Amino acid sequence: MNILWLSVSDPEPGLGNYANLFESEALPRIIWTTVRICIITTLLSVSLGYCLAYAMVHAYRKEQNMMLTFLLVSFWISILVRTFSWLMLLGRKGLVNEWLDAIGIISEPIAFMRNELGVLIGMVHYMVPYAVLPLLVNMQTLDQRVMSASRNLGATGAQTFFRIYLPMTKPGIVASVLLVFILSLGFYVTPAVLGGGKVLMVAEYISVQLLITLKWGIAAMLAALMLFGVLVMLWVMNRFMKLSTVFGGATS
Amino acid sequence: MSETTQGALQIKNLRKMFGTFCAVDDISLDIQKGEFLTLLGPSGSGKTTLLMMIAGFLDISAGDIALDGTSISNTPPEKRNFGMVFQGYALFPHMSVRDNIGYALSVRKTPKADINKRVDEMLDLVQLQDFADRKPGQLSGGQQQRVALARALCFAPPVLLLDEPLGALDKKLRVEVQEQLKDIHKRVGTTFIYVTHDQEEALSMSDRVVIMRDGAVEQVGTPKELYERPQSEFAASFLGKSNFLRTSDGTHALRPEKIDLAPTGTGKTTPRMSGTIRSVTYFGSMQRIMVDTQAAGELEVDIDSWRNPEPFVEGQAVDLMWEDHAVVRLERTES
Structure with a gap:
């Protein structure tokens, strides 16, 4: 509530901060960049996560446990550590460029960093484990006999996947998309480090307003905007499908 | 069709x-x-x-x-x-x-x-x-x-x-x-x-x-x-219920509903065995009676309720009767 109040009262009462959205040149660009990066991150993370979750569910018990351990370990590593590891790998003289150069695929180093590509790589890498978890839970609760029934009725593997498996994992996909998208919106460290100040996203912009330029009103307005954005998204999702099924309620 | x-x-x-x-x-x-x-x-x-x-x-x-x-x-x-x-x-x-x-x-x-x-x-x-x-x-x-x-x-x-x-x-x-x-x-x-x-x-x-x-x-x-x-x-006891009589020429199956029961000395045919009733369980259309016998241990007998207006009671001495064809000799016996 404090934030809402701040967003209409600082520096002077009124909707001046919100008007900024349309008047300033930078703000719409930053918001657009944020949304675009978040959407791409979500698409990539959930697709990759889907493949991973599928592989995990269908692996043997021993491999499955090992994969789950790796997944959980990645949660324990600080985001700062992971982002700086990418710095080592992706820099102009980073490992990836060195190797590509060594095997002769490239002659000039590829700019993996200080642009959107770098931010995307870092964010997708961070988000994939989050994308996997809801999908994994969803896939593990599926009745395998339903897939057997599909094959028994004459469906090929591809038909079974697209007509039965994919629709049945829809709640998992929606949960995964929501989780990754909302987390991506608030991403701060990775864009700052891998974007090298060139890819400005809302969360980073808020922190700049808060800590450096001290325009708390603008910061509060953007924070409120993001909050509303997330709420609107949940509401829209809820209209398309019951969120209770996404968050583990009974399916019927 | x-x-x-x-x-x-x-x-x-x-x-x-x-x-x-x-x-x-x-x-x-x-x-x-x-x-x-x-x-x-x-x-x-x-x-x-x-x-x-x-x-x-x-x-x-x-x-x-x-x-x-x-x-x-x-x-x-x-x-x-x-x-x-x-x-x-x-x-x-x-x-x-x-x-x-x-x-x-x-x-x-x-x-x-x-x-x-x-x-x-x-x-x-x-x-x-x-x-x-x-x-x-x-x-x-x-x-x-x-x-x-x-x-x-x-x-x-x-x-x-x-x-x-x-x-x-x-x-x-x-x-x-x-x-x-x-x-x-x-x-x-x-x-x-x-x-x-x-x-x-x-x-x-x-x-x-x-x-x-x-x-x-x-x-x-x-x-x-x-x-x-x-x-x-196994076949006899998995499909329906059965008593087993063990004699010198092998094991025989005898279905509970194929045994008739009468108070000692009142049976219409020659009694095959005699015993005392251990328990009576009433199921509406029939009653399940467990009888302790000297010759074959505990036997289960299913009697249609309507045939015995005089109820059997625990501890009662009874005769057991059955037809020759009611007893089936098992081809395979358990080891």
Whole structure:
């Protein structure tokens, strides 16, 4: 509530901060960049996560446990550590460029960093484990006999996947998309480090307003905007499908 | 009405190993076209494993399965064209009843009009015309069971496999569905292979019953043959109840309802044994009386309630009588 109040009262009462959205040149660009990066991150993370979750569910018990351990370990590593590891790998003289150069695929180093590509790589890498978890839970609760029934009725593997498996994992996909998208919106460290100040996203912009330029009103307005954005998204999702099924309620 | 000309299944020396465990051990069966065959056995007897091998979901370790003389051992399940009703039905939860039933035709790229026509026929068969647009989650257990049946029969398979299809239904509904199943079997003429651990289902529906035990066939026969002429103690006690009389020439089975009981000295025929009543349990139409005898230990006797207006009481001395043909000598005795 404090934030809402701040967003209409600082520096002077009124909707001046919100008007900024349309008047300033930078703000719409930053918001657009944020949304675009978040959407791409979500698409990539959930697709990759889907493949991973599928592989995990269908692996043997021993491999499955090992994969789950790796997944959980990645949660324990600080985001700062992971982002700086990418710095080592992706820099102009980073490992990836060195190797590509060594095997002769490239002659000039590829700019993996200080642009959107770098931010995307870092964010997708961070988000994939989050994308996997809801999908994994969803896939593990599926009745395998339903897939057997599909094959028994004459469906090929591809038909079974697209007509039965994919629709049945829809709640998992929606949960995964929501989780990754909302987390991506608030991403701060990775864009700052891998974007090298060139890819400005809302969360980073808020922190700049808060800590450096001290325009708390603008910061509060953007924070409120993001909050509303997330709420609107949940509401829209809820209209398309019951969120209770996404968050583990009974399916019927 | 017979919908296919195929449906005779030959199973030869079939074996399934899980590691060193033998789940199905050298089973051979000849199943006639249009037959209602039941695989009956306790859990762990290998009946579901056998069914899954026939469906193609489990590889066979040795032996062969043939449909009308052609081996199908290496045919994947989606190419076998066998219908199957799964335990728990395994309906597609996101599809309507109509789409569930039409699925087999739809994946075969049948024209839409033909699918609709056929699905309507199937909805008639299982009497679910009014539920075509519902989702499976909105149906009762009995209705879901019928959808599963219609879905499995929609593409006119030569063989229908049923894996404990009535397991999830309550007892009253189960009897009703048994009647419907029998009726549908008669109408479509498809070979039914039915797995159950319920002896009543096996007796009331099947043309032939295969009693399974520890992965092997214990005895095969019509329900009447199995009930009247059990070959082993296991067959006698798994299909119905039985007393066992051990004499010098082997073990004999004696069904509880074939023994007559009378207070000592009042029997109409010569008593075979005498004893005292240990307990009486009343079941309405009949009463189950446990009698301690000198000659054969404890015997179970089922007496129709109406025949004995004078109730038997615990501790009463009684004579036991039975006809000669009531006693069946078992060909195989337990070691």
